[in-house]
Amino acid sequence: MNSQLKVIGKSILIKLPVFLFCVGYMSLHNHFFGTDNSVVGVVF
Amino acid sequence: MQNNMGYQTKQATPMILVLFLIVAIGPKLSLMNPYIGLVVNVICIFSILVLSSHNITMSNHVAFMMGYLMCQGYDVSGVIYGKRVVSLLISAMIVMGMYYVMNRKKEYKRTLKDVFQEIDIHSTRTQWYIKLTLTICMVTFVGNLLHYPRIMWINLVILSLVTPLEEEHRLRRMSRVPATILGAILFFMVFEWWIPTEYHQIIILLAGFGSMFITSYFIKTIYNSFSALIAAVLLFSAKDAMVLRVISNLIGVAIAIVSSYLFQLFFNTFRNVTFGGTNHGSKLNGEYH
Numbered sequence: 001m002n003s004q005l006k007v008i009g010k011s012i013l014i015k016l017p018v019f020l021f022c023v024g025y026m027s028l029h030n031h032f033f034g035t036d037n038s039v040v041g042v043v044f
Numbered sequence: 045m046q047n048n049m050g051y052q053t054k055q056a057t058p059m060i061l062v063l064f065l066i067v068a069i070g071p072k073l074s075l076m077n078p079y080i081g082l083v084v085n086v087i088c089i090f091s092i093l094v095l096s097s098h099n100i101t102m103s104n105h106v107a108f109m110m111g112y113l114m115c116q117g118y119d120v121s122g123v124i125y126g127k128r129v130v131s132l133l134i135s136a137m138i139v140m141g142m143y144y145v146m147n148r149k150k151e152y153k154r155t156l157k158d159v160f161q162e163i164d165i166h167s168t169r170t171q172w173y174i175k176l177t178l179t180i181c182m183v184t185f186v187g188n189l190l191h192y193p194r195i196m197w198i199n200l201v202i203l204s205l206v207t208p209l210e211e212e213h214r215l216r217r218m219s220r221v222p223a224t225i226l227g228a229i230l231f232f233m234v235f236e237w238w239i240p241t242e243y244h245q246i247i248i249l250l251a252g253f254g255s256m257f258i259t260s261y262f263i264k265t266i267y268n269s270f271s272a273l274i275a276a277v278l279l280f281s282a283k284d285a286m287v288l289r290v291i292s293n294l295i296g297v298a299i300a301i302v303s304s305y306l307f308q309l310f311f312n313t314f315r316n317v318t319f320g321g322t323n324h325g326s327k328l329n330g331e332y333h
Contacts, residue, residue, distance in 0.1 A: 040135065
């Protein structure tokens with residue numbers, strides 16, 4: 001059980017910075033290029 | 045990061061810029077009128093597939109095709125279109141830089157010229173290029189003539205279902221509609237019944253994070269349905285968006301099945317006429333690097 005939790009925790013910690021980067025990137029993208037162009041940010 | 049285009053890095057890197065330019069210019073040109081759009085779409089979509097998808101196992105075409113279809117679906121004009129082009133060019137520069145750094149030391153024998161020379165109607169790859177290009181272009185053409193409100197949704201279903209490998213195609217089309225309906229129901233329950241409006245942004249962020257762990261096509265389709273509906277409620281009421289999403293998926297699945305059947309029939313007939321029934325066709329030519 002503990003090892004399973006460790007694996008889950010590890011995978012969350014690995015993906016969290018990527019996710020935070022995506023959120024930050026999308027916010028900046030929307031700020032500079034407008035929310036109408038958010039599709040480009042999503043594709044990137 | 046590990047993706048490659050299957051041909052020499054020095055030639056593949058500038059082709060990324062060409063692909064982004066197609067995404068920037070093609071959708072705008074295609075929306076001038078349905079007839080010009082048909083020609084523009086055929087040229088642009090076929091070019092995207094040839095340039096990005098020689099190594100079909102990498103599915104490089106997905107990002108560019110999604111970009112193309114989404115830019116077509118969410119058209120903008122004036123200053124905002126200018127910003128879209130700038131944004132795509134900046135994205136292209138970043139992707140080119142990353143691609144070159146990651147692939148500069150890898151040796152690929154194949155050149156861009158080889159990629160074009162390997163276009164052969166008897167190969168599975170080229171048959172898939174033709175099938176996907178013509179299906180999406182015809183759907184867009186007919187959809188524009190009929191003023192269907194969300195052609196993009198039908199096209200994204202076709203992009204997802206018309207794959208080079210028949211087995212993958214079969215498994216995907218079986219789960220597409222039930223997963224879409226589940227996603228739509230989940231969306232309706234979460235946004236209309238369970239969660240108050242002030243928490244919607246948090247749910248969208250959590251759903252986005254959760255999507256990073258999804259590997260199953262069925263669950264991914266539920267998520268896609270959910271997130272597409274979030275975007276669609278800006279244009280439609282939640283109920284209309286749900287109905288439209290489910291109908292678009294049903295149409296997309298039906299078209300993908302019929303198109304696969306008809307094209308397979310055509311390619312088989314063509315092979316029999318050309319080779320008199322021998323099995324020279326259905327090959328994935330030149331898998332060397």
